[in-house]
Amino acid sequence: MTTTTATAAIEVAGLRKSYGRLAAVDGISFEVGRGEIFGMVGPNGAGKTTTIECLEGLRGADGGTIRVLGLEPRADGAELRERIGVQLQQSALPDDIKVWEALDLFASYYRKAVPWPPLLERLGIAGKRNARFEKLSGGMKQRLFIALALVNDPELVFLDELTTGLDPHARRSMWDLVRGIRDRGKTVFLTTHFMEEAEQLCDRVLVMDRGRVVAMDSPANLVRGLGAETTLLFVADRDFDPAPLASLPGVTRVEKNGERYRVSGTGERLICLVVNALDEAGVRFRDVHTERPDLEDVFLALTRDSRAQGGEG
Ligand SMILES: Nc1ncnc2c1ncn2[C@@H]1O[C@H](COP(=O)(O)OP(=O)(O)OP(=O)(O)O)[C@@H](O)[C@H]1O
Ligand SMILES: [Mg+2]
Numbered sequence: 001m002t003t004t005t006a007t008a009a010i011e012v013a014g015l016r017k018s019y020g021r022l023a024a025v026d027g028i029s030f031e032v033g034r035g036e037i038f039g040m041v042g043p044n045g046a047g048k049t050t051t052i053e054c055l056e057g058l059r060g061a062d063g064g065t066i067r068v069l070g071l072e073p074r075a076d077g078a079e080l081r082e083r084i085g086v087q088l089q090q091s092a093l094p095d096d097i098k099v100w101e102a103l104d105l106f107a108s109y110y111r112k113a114v115p116w117p118p119l120l121e122r123l124g125i126a127g128k129r130n131a132r133f134e135k136l137s138g139g140m141k142q143r144l145f146i147a148l149a150l151v152n153d154p155e156l157v158f159l160d161e162l163t164t165g166l167d168p169h170a171r172r173s174m175w176d177l178v179r180g181i182r183d184r185g186k187t188v189f190l191t192t193h194f195m196e197e198a199e200q201l202c203d204r205v206l207v208m209d210r211g212r213v214v215a216m217d218s219p220a221n222l223v224r225g226l227g228a229e230t231t232l233l234f235v236a237d238r239d240f241d242p243a244p245l246a247s248l249p250g251v252t253r254v255e256k257n258g259e260r261y262r263v264s265g266t267g268e269r270l271i272c273l274v275v276n277a278l279d280e281a282g283v284r285f286r287d288v289h290t291e292r293p294d295l296e297d298v299f300l301a302l303t304r305d306s307r308a309q310g311g312e313g
Pocket of ligand 1: 019022024042043044045046047048049050051
């Protein structure tokens with residue numbers, strides 16, 4: 001971590017929050033730099049929403065310190081609310097409120113609000129401005145909540161389960177939208193259950209499990225840290241003995257199953273070395289593909305115990 005206090009959007013040290021005897025957040029510390037897209041991932045019940053609610057000032061912490069944009073969320077709540085945007089995981093609006101009325105209402109809460117029609121355009125719901133909330137599809141409601149979170153042009157926006165319920169097109173346009181927020185110099189704090197989303201979008205990811213931080217780094221470093229193997233799979237056009245491939249640097253395992261071959265190992269040059277060796281041996285191959293570790297593998301490896309216990313810790 002190189003973030004300094006002067007540039008940090010969020011500073012958390014030793015944060016704790018219990019519900020009765022359950023330590024939902026059990027002493028976590030991290031910083032989020034200004035202009036970062038920071039993601040928090042973890043199994044159901046890991047404590048993500050509880051953490052976010054403490055950062056937003058919606059929930060009082062039991063211990064630790066929190067600074068958000070230099071402010072203390074509970075004591076400086078009124079000022080903080082002007083400067084942050086909040087998309088709640090479980091949001092609700094009156095059924096009969098119209099989309100434009102909701103935006104006008106939320107805009108009226110702030111000293112400074114942006115004109116919201118362009119926001120609706122960007123979120124692809126401009127055509128729904130006169131629709132009643134109850135008539136919106138799940139994904140449309142989600143987009144509306146994101147529009148509401150952005151209506152005060154916040155310096156820092158919290159998006160709890162950004163794209164849950166969105167179709168693949170809407171998900172990708174949401175990624176563009178989030179990158180656009182970051183590119184305008186704002187900070188984004190999000191949670192997601194889609195590891196591909198975290199990998200594509202986040203500058204850094206915090207993996208949380210049972211109230212604790214189990215890892216925090218860039219997606220690429222997290223994947224690298226797993227030290228997991230890459231596998232090259234292919235079909236050869238003739239039978240050959242793959243045993244010599246096992247002596248290539250980085251190769252750990254070679255398997256043959258009929259005309260199908262699997263070569264596993266580590267190292268940046270693994271695939272290049274295997275392909276060159278096949279070429280030199282005069283083996284022609286097809287149906288080549290690779291299996292590479294990704295953030296989902298990191299998540300599964302680091303939170304394995306939670307799965308064994310059914311998710312809740
Ligand atoms: N208001 C509450 N009262 C009592 N327990 C709660 C309350 N809110 C959350 N919990 C418990 O605290 C733990 C953490 O919940 P939290 O909602 O923070 O998890 P999460 O990581 O956001 O999970 P999800 O991925 O399912 O949204 C869970 O065990 C949950 O049951
Ligand atoms: Mg949650």
